[in-house]
Structure formats: C-alpha cells, structure tokens
Amino acid sequence: MAYDPFHILRCAHAELHVTNLERSRAFYDMLGFVVTEETPNQLFLRGVEERVHHSLVLTQADVPTVAHLSFRVESDDDLENLYEFYVKRGCRPRWREAGEERGQGRALLVQDPFGFPVEYFAQMEQVQSYHQLYHLHRGGAVRRIDHFNCFMPDFDNAFTFWTKEMGFVLTEYVESDDEPREMSAAWLHKKPSVHDLAMMKGDGPRVHHVGFWMEDMTSIIRVCDILGGAALHEHIERGPGRHGISNAFFLYLRDPDGHRIELYTSDYLTIDPDMEPIRWSSTDPRRQTLWGHKTPDSWWQEASAVLDLETGRPFDQQAAGGVERLKDFIK
Structure with missing residues (x-):
C-alpha cells in the first residue's frame, strides 16, 4: 500500500471557464446536472446523488480554460501540510478563504510542479441529494x-x-x-x-x-x-x-x-x-x-x-515565455 502523506480522499470538482454561460447551461442541463447555485457569471452544478454543494463550476470568461482541478482532503491539518509541502517544492500556494468559492470552506490553490492549477479543500456545504428524487431527474x-x-x-x-x-x-x-x-x-x-x-x-x-x-x-x-x-x-x-x-x-x-x-x-x-x-x-x-x-x-x-494562476491567462507552453515557465515548474 502506498504511503498516504496528506489524506487526500478523492477528486472533488473542476472549474471550467466557458465563453457563453447560458449556452453551456443548456448543454449540461441535457446531461442532467443539478444547479445548486448561480450568480450572474457562475453556475455551481452537482450530480443527482451528490450531497455537497458542487462538483462542477462553470465560470463566464473570454477564453475557455480549466481554472482548477480540486481534491478533497480529510482535515484542515492536511491543508497546512500541503502548504508546507508545495512551498518546499518551489511552488507558490495561496489560501482561499471560506466562501471565496461558493459553498466551500478554506482551500489551498497552487500551480503544481507540472503547471496544473490544483486546489485542495476539507469542508463543503451539505445540500440535499436527489438520489431517490426520481421525479426531479432530467436528461x-x-x-x-x-x-x-x-x-x-x-x-x-x-x-x-x-x-x-x-x-x-x-x-x-x-x-x-x-x-x-x-x-x-x-x-x-x-x-x-x-x-x-x-x-x-x-x-x-x-x-x-x-x-x-x-x-x-x-x-x-x-x-x-x-x-x-x-x-x-x-x-x-x-x-x-x-x-x-x-x-x-x-x-x-x-x-x-x-x-x-x-x-x-x-x-x-x-x-x-x-x-x-x-x-x-x-x-x-x-x-x-x-x-x-x-x-x-x-x-x-x-x-x-x-x-496560469500568475497571469490569469491560459498556460500556453508555446507562447513567448511559456516554455521557460514550464521549465520552472518541472525542474
């Protein structure tokens, strides 16, 4: 069995930047996602059996990108340990306070050593599962x-x-x-x-x-x-x-x-x-x-x-400076 240094529980959610939120909403509605919450520029979606606030976030943006991939950990202690781990790795983790991402507790966001924007969190707001509410299932x-x-x-x-x-x-x-x-x-x-x-x-x-x-x-x-x-x-x-x-x-x-x-x-x-x-x-x-x-x-x-969490733009390894930034991550 592999050593488990941070008590990571599972993959938890992804945030996707989309260029037309209403068009994306119509598509994901056909797949049968449940809308937990919405703002003028974001949709927070979950599957019918999920009991947490979201497993997919759609955010209005100019360019389609993956804003982050998120993993759930067991406790806030794991978040502290992950922060120290990434600092020692030469990365620049930052804290996201509770509520900065709707429905989510305190979280750690970092561009990992290979260029991926990765988030870790321990707490998320509980919501009603639609597991057996078959009359509410769609798509x-x-x-x-x-x-x-x-x-x-x-x-x-x-x-x-x-x-x-x-x-x-x-x-x-x-x-x-x-x-x-x-x-x-x-x-x-x-x-x-x-x-x-x-x-x-x-x-x-x-x-x-x-x-x-x-x-x-x-x-x-x-x-x-x-x-x-x-x-x-x-x-x-x-x-x-x-x-x-x-x-x-x-x-x-x-x-x-x-x-x-x-x-x-x-x-x-x-x-x-x-x-x-x-x-x-x-x-x-x-x-x-x-x-x-x-x-x-x-x-x-x-x-x-x-x-790219540093620039707020897509991480383009072919663009000027992109290759050098990638080298920084994977050195």
Whole structure:
C-alpha cells in the first residue's frame, strides 16, 4: 500500500471557464446536472446523488480554460501540510478563504510542479441529494464526479510525484514492449475505484477530460438519444463503447467550448491493498476500446488549456515565455 502523506480522499470538482454561460447551461442541463447555485457569471452544478454543494463550476470568461482541478482532503491539518509541502517544492500556494468559492470552506490553490492549477479543500456545504428524487431527474441524470485525465508534459516525474509524494495508487498502466520499457499512461486512485487521476504522456499541461459517473449503460445511451433528438449529435466525439482499461462503459462529449466530458460507468472495486496493477501493451488496441474500434484523432490530439494562476491567462507552453515557465515548474 502506498504511503498516504496528506489524506487526500478523492477528486472533488473542476472549474471550467466557458465563453457563453447560458449556452453551456443548456448543454449540461441535457446531461442532467443539478444547479445548486448561480450568480450572474457562475453556475455551481452537482450530480443527482451528490450531497455537497458542487462538483462542477462553470465560470463566464473570454477564453475557455480549466481554472482548477480540486481534491478533497480529510482535515484542515492536511491543508497546512500541503502548504508546507508545495512551498518546499518551489511552488507558490495561496489560501482561499471560506466562501471565496461558493459553498466551500478554506482551500489551498497552487500551480503544481507540472503547471496544473490544483486546489485542495476539507469542508463543503451539505445540500440535499436527489438520489431517490426520481421525479426531479432530467436528461441523463449524471450521478457524481469520478476522475480527471491530464496530458502530462513530464510524464515520468509526474508519475513519481503523484504516487511516491502524493500517495496515489496505481491500478492500470500502458507500457511499451521493447526494452527499455516505457510507460505512457497510468490510472491512479484514492477512492476505491479505478482512478481519481489518469495521466497520459503528451503536450501539456492540458486537461484531457473530466469524468462523471452514470447509473448504468442505459443512461449513457439515453444521453446519445437526447443529443441526437436535439440535433446536437456533433457534441458526441467518441463512443458509446467499453474500455479495455478500467472495463468502463463510456461516452466522450465535447461541450460548447470544446471541454471534453466523459460519461462513465461499470468499472471495478480497488480497495484491496494487495491488488496488482494491470499492464497493457501499447500495441494492444483493446486497451482503448475492448471491441477494437478506432479512436478518433481529436481524442489523441486535443485537450483543454489550463489557467496560469500568475497571469490569469491560459498556460500556453508555446507562447513567448511559456516554455521557460514550464521549465520552472518541472525542474
């Protein structure tokens, strides 16, 4: 079992910058999210079974980016320890006071060593679950947040960071067959499912997708029917299908700003401490889709930019100065 230095419980929410809040609201309403709270420039959404204020924040902005990825920790002591940890790592963590993000207690926000804006919090306002309020379910009735997937600019060091330093546990991975063998993707968990965080080797820092858990395969197919009936079929990028990795039944969508959302169900329990990670060969097409059909090029190449907390603009590693800032993070 991996050492657990900070008692991180699970992935908790994401904040997405969107360019037209009403257009985004209509899209996420079709997926069945519940609106917990709204302001003139923000929507706070949750799945039907969630008992906390939000698992997705949509914020009006000029440019679509991922503003932060958030993990819940067990206590405020963990926040203090994380602050010291990131300072020693040469990062610049800052405190967000209770209420600065609606419904949330005191939190720590930091650009991590690989350029990702990451937040940690311990407390969030409790709200009513719609779990058994079936008469209030709409669209696909998204249940809860499940995971983040990221393109990592320095995969090997990022893998070491999240496993050895942050205490995440490896469940499945993709590796080359030739020697020396090289890992190109990894699925890491804190909660007892396949992953809270997946990482893939690629240009970054970018967020590939945010995954949300669905009740069953039928609910995912229902989303396809809803989008097709509304003539919004172009939002369907990939699937429905079944992954080899994780065994999950999936559907990938692109929201109106291009942010990728995965609807996900039917993976497996990972609570046993002696569970061995599953290896997939990088030449095995079933790792992508157990049924073997081709993954579209956009899925491999496109992802959401992340917010540079220092400048308030997208973290563009190709822009002037961007490459040097990235070097600062991953040194």
